[in-house]
Amino acid sequence: MxxxxxxxxxxxxxxxxxxxxxxxxxxxxxxxxxxxxxxxVSGNTIAYAKSLAISKYDGYSVVKVSNPWPESSKNFTYILKEKNGVIPDSLQKYNVIQIPLQSIVVTSTTNIPFLEMLRVEKLLVGFPNTDYISSKKTRKLIDAGAVKNIGQNEKLNMEQLIDLAPDLIVAYGVDNNNPMIDNLQKSGLNVLFQADWMEQTPLGKAEWIKLYGALFGKEKEAKILFETIVKNYNDALALVATQKSTVTVLYGSMYQDQWYVAKGNSWVAQFMKDAKSNYLWADVEGTGSLSLSFEKILDKAKTANYWIATGSFKNSTEFKNSNPHYSQFDALKNNNVYTFESKLGSTGGTIYYELAPSRPDLVLKDYIKIFHPDLLPNYTFTFAQKLN
Structure with missing residues (x-):
């Protein structure tokens, strides 16, 4: 050729x-x-929570947590990887968590009801200061040694956590200084920041059950449970839809020399508004609490019809003895003082703090029973207690 x-x-x-x-x-x-x-993406599955977004993809989910503590400038992104799921290169920089989880450590009692509602409480292996947990179901696990006491939130037992080697530690921060969390991550442990406590709407807090649904491969169950809570809450709203907000309400108690009242955009204020009452500080902008002197409280709320007190008081005598100035309020004179914090677990944990964020429908019904008792004649309080 x-x-x-x-x-x-x-x-x-x-x-x-x-x-x-x-x-x-x-x-x-x-x-x-x-x-x-x-x-x-099938779209963000979160409707009410402001600090949580969950987007479902084929083989993985993207979880975004924003505003995890007051005045936070940090946002967190987590990738929940299913078995055989393929994570795109663009997402490899984020923390990847293998799901469904087989073990977990949580650090807030508000997480316990979510685990129990999804029937995965037996996968809980550790909690800081287990005495705070009130649920009888989880207390049995603690008593059996299945849930270890891992210290305090600010000082977790690092060696014990490394030994437990949970698939995930769900933590929360109060500010940008979290050296304990940094040390946990440096030790190779997976940590997820949550911000359910920053939510200021009743249904916004409860919707965080969807995060746990995603972590344990129980998205459908979490969706059904949350939709039931939403329906119950809306049914309670319908019950008072034609009622007028005529009853006036005082909130809080003295702490040292200050009185802290809930601001008008807070979680507590929303319940009182939804229950058709006239909360006396509803017009105060903000989501936290406002510190006032006793004189200012007395001037505005002396004739309030109802008083929602803070503290684990058992009766009006104990309440009166805690501060002699309380007897000046008409609500106490008329025996219309209630507290949501008097019911405790067997080891002293407050049931309201643990369960209320996940069951706002029950909280709202308690408030309706207080302000409009004729609408729920056969209803028994879940959290509230009248100080007789």
Whole structure:
């Protein structure tokens, strides 16, 4: 064969090989585009919570937590990877958590009801200061040694946590200074910040059950449970829809020389508004609490019809003895003082603090029973107690 013809054939062969390679690359690209199209986000599944977003993809979910503590500038993104799930390169920089979890450590009692509602409480292996837990179901696990006491939130037992090696530690922060969390992560432990305590709407707090649904592969169960709570809450709203907000309400108690009242956009104030009452500080902007002197409280609330007191008082005598100035309020004179904090677990934990965030429908019914007792004549309080 002539040399020139051989060269031509070689050139054509190289062109053919390049063309085949190009076609293969295009095919792979189209296949990748098709794969991305199949795994496109189904949309954020969170409707009420402001600090949580969960987006479901094919083989993984993206969880975003924002505003985890007051005045926070940090946002956190977590990737929940299912078995055989493929995480795109663009998401590899975030913390990847293998799901469903087989073990977990939580650090707030508000998480306990979520675990129990989803029937995964037996996967809880550790909690800081287990005496705070009130639930009888989880207390049995603690008594049996299945849930270890891992110290205090600010000073967790690092060696014990490393030994337990939970799939995930769910923590919370009160500010940007979290050296304990940093040390846990440096030790190779998975940590997820949650911000349920920063939510200021009743249903916003309760919707965090969906995070636990995603962590344990129980999204459908979490969705059904939450939808039931929403329905119950809306049914309670319908019950008072035609009622007028005529009864006036005082909230709080003295702490040292200050009285802290809930601001108008807070979680507590929302319940009182939804229960059709006239909360006397409903017009104060903000979501936290307002510190006032006793004189200012007395001037505004001396004739209030109802008083929602803070503290674990058992009766009005104990309440009166805690501060002699309380007897000046008409609500106490008329025996219309209630507290949501008097019911305690066997080891002293406050049931309201543990269960109320996940069951706002029950909290609202308690408030309705207080302010409009004729609407729920056969209803028994879940949290509230009248100080007789």
């Amino acid at each position: 002539p040399l020139n013809l051989q060269k031509i054939m070689n050139i054509n062969s190289n062109k053919f090989s390049f063309l085949v390679l190009l076609l293969l690359l295009i095919g792979c690209k189209k296949s990748e585009q098709l794969s991305n199209k199949i795994s496109d």
